[in-house]
Amino acid sequence: MFIEPKRGRSNDQKMGWVELICGSMFSGKTEELIRRLNRAKIAQQNVEIFKPGIDTRYDEEDIVSHNKNSIRSTPVNSAAEILLYAGNCDVVGIDEAQFLDKGVVEVVNKLANSGKRVIVAGLDMDSKGEPFGPMPALMAVAEYVTKVHAICVKCGDIAHFSYRTVADEKQVLLGELESYEARCRRCYNMAKKAEPALGTN
Numbered sequence: 535m536f537i538e539p540k541r542g543r544s545n546d547q548k549m550g551w552v553e554l555i556c557g558s559m560f561s562g563k564t565e566e567l568i569r570r571l572n573r574a575k576i577a578q579q580n581v582e583i584f585k586p587g588i589d590t591r592y593d594e595e596d597i598v599s600h601n602k603n604s605i606r607s608t609p610v611n612s613a614a615e616i617l618l619y620a621g622n623c624d625v626v627g628i629d630e631a632q633f634l635d636k637g638v639v640e641v642v643n644k645l646a647n648s649g650k651r652v653i654v655a656g657l658d659m660d661s662k663g664e665p666f667g668p669m670p671a672l673m674a675v676a677e678y679v680t681k682v683h684a685i686c687v688k689c690g691d692i693a694h695f696s697y698r699t700v701a702d703e704k705q706v707l708l709g710e711l712e713s714y715e716a717r718c719r720r721c722y723n724m725a726k727k728a729e730p731a732l733g734t735n
């Protein structure tokens with residue numbers, strides 16, 4: 535389990551850092567983000583949470599996870615907007631970061647350089663198994679990377695693929711969690727192999 539790093543508190547050399555939580559769908563990324571943010575709140579720190587406006591699966595202003603811990607969040611249309619709103623906080627949470635533009639890398643660096651702790655969560659791969667949006671670059675610049683795993687719905691092994699059970703060319707289907715399954719490498723590859731036989735629909 536991730537334990538918060540101990541950092542010096544001298545104000546004249548205040549430096550933040552970036553944490554990244556990544557994994558497939560159903561891997562508990564948001565739960566882990568919320569756990570860390572709640573601990574920061576207990577430590578009397580100001581916490582702000584942002585997520586892309588595109589993510590409309592759940593409540594507009596709340597980050598909601600399955601264990602009904604919810605934290606109010608601010609939807610943003612671009613990564614740069616986060617800088618406008620994050621001024622007063624000690625800890626910045628960003629959920630569903632895979633949907634944000636590439637500018638998010640510079641944004642998290644600026645926030646960390648100004649002394650803030652930044653915790654980013656997002657899907658590391660899309661349903662084709664390709665690295666997703668700005669996530670690879672965020673992994674590179676983060677001090678701490680945590681990869682969380684789901685359980686394969688076919689065999690119960692550790693899963694890190696989000697397999698899409700309905701054919702669609704879009705990189706992401708929104709609002710349709712039921713269209714995805716967590717799969718291990720073996721079960722993901724087996725399903726992919728079987729796909730052409732089903733036609734291209």
Ligand SMILES: [Zn+2]
Nearest residue numbers: 686689718721
């Ligand atoms: Zn499996």
